[in-house]
Amino acid sequence: MLATPSPPLFRRVPPEVWVGLAWCVAAAYPAVLLGGNARYHGGAAAHGGLSFTLATTVVAFAGAALVRRLPVLAVALLFVAAFTETDGWAADTQVPPASLLAVDVALCLITATRPRRSSRAAFALVMSLLVLHIGLVHGNTVGIFTGTHIGSADGAALLALVAWLIGRSMRENREHARALSTRAATEAVTAERLRIAREMHDTVAHTIGIVALQAGAARRVIDTRPERAKQALGEIENAGRDTLAGLRRMLVALRQADGETSATTPQGLADLDRLAAATTAAGVRVEVRRRGEQGPLPPEIDLSAFRVIQESVTNVVRHADTRSCEVLVDRRTAGEVAVEITDRGTGPGTDRGRGTGFGLAGLRERVGLLDGEFEAGPRPEGGFRVAVRLPIPVEVNA
DSSP, X not given: OOOOOOOXXXXXXXXXXXHHHHHHHHHHHHHHHSOSOTTTSHHHHHTTTHHHHHHHHHHHHHHHHTTXXXXXXXXXXXXXXXXXXXXXXXXXXXOOGGGGHHHHHHHHHHHHHSOHHHHHHHHHHHHHHHXXXXXXXXXXXXXXXXXXOTTSHHHHHHHHHHHHHHXXXXXXXXXXXXXXXXXXXXXXXXXXXXXXXXXXXXXXHHHHHHHHHHHHHHHXXXXXXXXXXXXXXXXXXXXXXXXXXXXXXXXXXXXXXXXXXXXSSOXXXXXXXXXXXXXXXXXXXXXXXXXXXXXXXXXHHHHHXXXXXXXXXXXXXXXXXXXXXXXXXXXXSTXXXXXXXXXXXXXXXXXXXXXXXXXXXXXXXXXXXXTOEEEEEEOTTSSEEEEEEEEOOHHHHO
């Protein structure tokens, strides 16, 4: 089994970190590239140098920490920190666009990941403050487009607009991909059901005909030739058992046709440790716990339990924004096997888009075909949980 590739770096780094890095770059830009020009660093010079810079940095980092929870307040704090650092509140001081880099990055991320209402409110706040500042800067009193200079607040407003448009494009691309994924999931489930229906017809139709003939013969001779009726009932029982076993083999074969398992090396819970090792090597530690007797299972139950764990762990790697998860295999209850996958991830959104993906849709369909119970959703204490119970056939468990 191939390990799931790690997501790109920009997806693994939280938005708060990106905003914090943008602030550090903006704060260091005047000192490193402009030699600490007083015109651009007047705030720090006028209010106490390093201690004042540290104070504005604390405010900026507080804003960065609130990007996902309180986006509008986060943008306001970042804006205040940037303007205070550059002494932008003075009527004759122009604020260079570079000093608002953290504001632009936060605006872009908020627009891309947060609700539309929050992104619009944050954008309106930034543009209102910048337009107000443009009117206060010396030489801009007539209007926005009169007496302005490249690099002043009008340039910052233009960059804020570009950041908002980039974030909006990212959001639309993600929503489009999600819609395509949902459509593909629906079509895949429909195709799966049609294929199963065809296979079931071919497998069951002949057996049902035989059962009907044997049952009719048994009914006719049950009073006169009870031994013949008993023989017919035995043939009905054998045909039913053979058909049930064939249906179970067919279910496994259908999953193999989707490329989920090798025809020569069936996968099951025995491969769980290898799955955990491969995922840990990819950057997410998987803690496996087992309860009860871990004896052999029917192939279709064993494979389905493994697939539930594999798909859930894959979702943790892709969406959960966490470094670990837990897998529990519980065999303490006779006649069933239960698996549970939990994480404490803080990825975008409570369900991280996983409820509509093809993976969970396929798992729900698989578990339903085995008369099992399937649950998936966010946990009250944070993170995500997938829980499945699969019944073990009585003849196997007896």
